[in-house]
Amino acid sequence: MMSAARIRGELTPAMLAIALSIVPFAVRAAKDPESVARAMYTALARDDVDAVAALLAPDVSWIFHGPSNEIPYAGSFRGAPGVRRFFQIAHETVHTEPLEPRSFVTQEDTVLVRGIENGVAVATDGRFTAHWLHAITVHDGRIIRFEEIIDSAAIADALAPPAVARGQAYFTTCAGCHAPDGHGNRDMNAPNLTGLNSEYLVRQLRNFVSGARGGPTNFYGWQMNGRAKALPGDRAIRDVIAYVSSLAPLRPQTSFTADATRGRKLFGSCVVCHGEQGQGNSSQGGPALVQLDDWYQERQLRDFRSGARGADSSDAAGQQMRAAAAALPDEHSIADVVAYIGSLRN
């Protein structure tokens, strides 16, 4: 109050007149349901739960429609403490990109907002994209009711742990080329899939779905684009890789006889991500090279070198490999490195 009086004391009459004409409008604008709703999304985008709480009526009802046995933050919450609890559980369960409100429609005191949410389940690394509709009711500039109707099945899918039994079903699509035991079939240009890190395999399938890997200039990747997109969503990717991980691992045969001694020197730059013995390094996202067929490694190195793989900005690991492959001094280096990796299997 003191500071407000001091400011008012310094105003000229003209400024005061302007200020007085604005203030009622400003107050009205702040209480307008749509402005309150927009303020809430601005606060959410900053992860600022305090700012959200400041917009809530003391007895606010906060409702997230969905099965609470599958989505822990589904249900009804009341008052600012309840809403804080909602956000706490939600944050422990999923990490989401900032909400994208796409449209606002106001009907009397209620704002209907349509949007899309992208997220990752903390426990499973399952990905989801969920369409939502929010109904936000505002009284006297405060939210008295927030109701979220969302594609909760998409979230439940992301939260579900991968299931080997479902993965076995989806693997039918893979087995024609990668063989029923997942050990690959050179005649189908399909590499061994077993004995590889699950995160690596899941990432590759996601890249094939998004198009970050494959495309019309990379024929076998292009074929994988079609097969990967046939999987009904991200959960199916995790399911099928869970099944692949349950298969007996094959150690592929060494078939390359190039200059392994030279390959050993070149391999020095591979060690950080792929391990000294080519055993892989899951913390760096690098697959176990000894599990990849020689012919497949050679083809991928060529593709990385030409940019047929690793050119997409959303494939960070691929971009890294592209740079690494480009740094190889000549075409012979590819066979030499592959021959050295082959020697690591012994």
Next chain:
Amino acid sequence: MSLVDGYHLGVRPRWGVSMVFDAELEDSTSPRREFLRRAGQAVVAGVVLGASVAAADESTPLRRAAKVLADRVRGSVVVRGTPEYEPWRQSMVWNYRKFRRFPDVIVQAIDDDDVVAAVQFARQQRIKITTRSGGHSWSGCFLRDGGVLVDLSRMQSIDVDVARSEARVQPGVIGRALNAHLARSGLAFPTAHCGMVPISGFLMGGGLGLNSVAWGGMSVFNIRAIDLVTAQGDKLHASPEQNADYYWAARGGGPGLFFTVTCFYLHCYPLPRAITTDTYLLPYGELVGLAQAMNDLGPRIDQSVELLAVVIPAPPGLAANCTPDPCRQIAVLSANAFGDTEKQSRAMLATLARHPLLRKPLQKIAGRATPFEVLYQDNEGPFPQRRARADNIYVDQVVEATQVLSRHMPISPAPGNTPVILWRGTDPYPDAAYTARGRFYFAAYAQWDDPADDLLNEGWLKDLYDELEPLATGHYINEFDRETRAYRTNQCYSAANWQRLGDLRRRYDPDGVYQTFLGLSS
């Protein structure tokens, strides 16, 4: 009642009232949410390697019997109503359109004993049986309401007897793998043009394969013998000398067969060492002229030249060169010469270059080396896995058919839709179930992504082939749209062969254990 009568009386068009009714029933019993809920709860149930029934639930007689079956087979058994069923069912179908037909039980076989067990199970349960290997059927003919679906995709062995130029091939073997394998012995087989198509369904429906004019007319005529499982669950060998009725039926009876083939004995050819392709790109306005040219050239070219035309969206650089106006689509003629040396192949292709229409194409790509892998990629590249349909006629009057086609292509609802016009040769066929033919194979393929466009593409294809039908001399069953035109299935066969197929079915499968053709009831 003969089968010919049966097709009149027994037709149940898939687009009719009955399908809508089925669909509604399905919606009310297993909405996605319910499916997800149960799937979530039963994640741990059921698995897994080797024999499995995807549920401990033995609440119905069928499920109890399926449990017994699961203990008997090396493969997997999945029962409708269990959480894993829908992933299994959808995985059976290559097409992104997952046909809304629901078998009671899916059996994934590891060997022919598993097939025997599945047949005996179907007999005991008095339900019908169908088989699939790669699920590439355009109409999803193997997927039926009720009964047992036997998946043969895991049976993938190949044995080559070089001295006999023979490959013994299990049904799950895919064309690309077969030719890659055979090449090591200097042999080749007329697989499907797309290398991802498994050999079995392709063959039994006739098999319109690579270099087919020179390599037997239809790929199915290269079957020397088969191993099979009968409707009684017996294992037999069939050849021209032994169980000849089965042998006759297998060579073209396709998706209406009354037994399961578990091994094909295939006659192979010497590997052509220098397959070479000339490609001519022509303005769309020349499409009918191109058909005329193919009609002139077909009888004059070497039998080892495969002559086929397609329509594709005009590449940007070429569109401007079309006269009188820039064109949206262009016609493409490909001539694949299956020669042993480049010189030989080029000599075979020279006849084409002299034809007046082909002297001034928009562009000519001459003398391209196209070994099998390149041909496969050429054919598969434009057909990624998507929502898809196909239909076809065989036709002698190719110019008239192309006039019809040329009116429909510009109004095609999806840019990836294309016709294929393929010269078929005029040599006689051996006596076998397969009979459909004409001077040209005249097919169209629709492919798109958005389910909302399903009806648009279905309608486009149906309108085109309704108009082409009077010109048809027959239909190739493997690419015949049995979702919309099942009632014409008999026209995939001569009247005598259709009759004989029905007679054999009644004799060898009197209880009707095997499903007949999709959309027909007997």
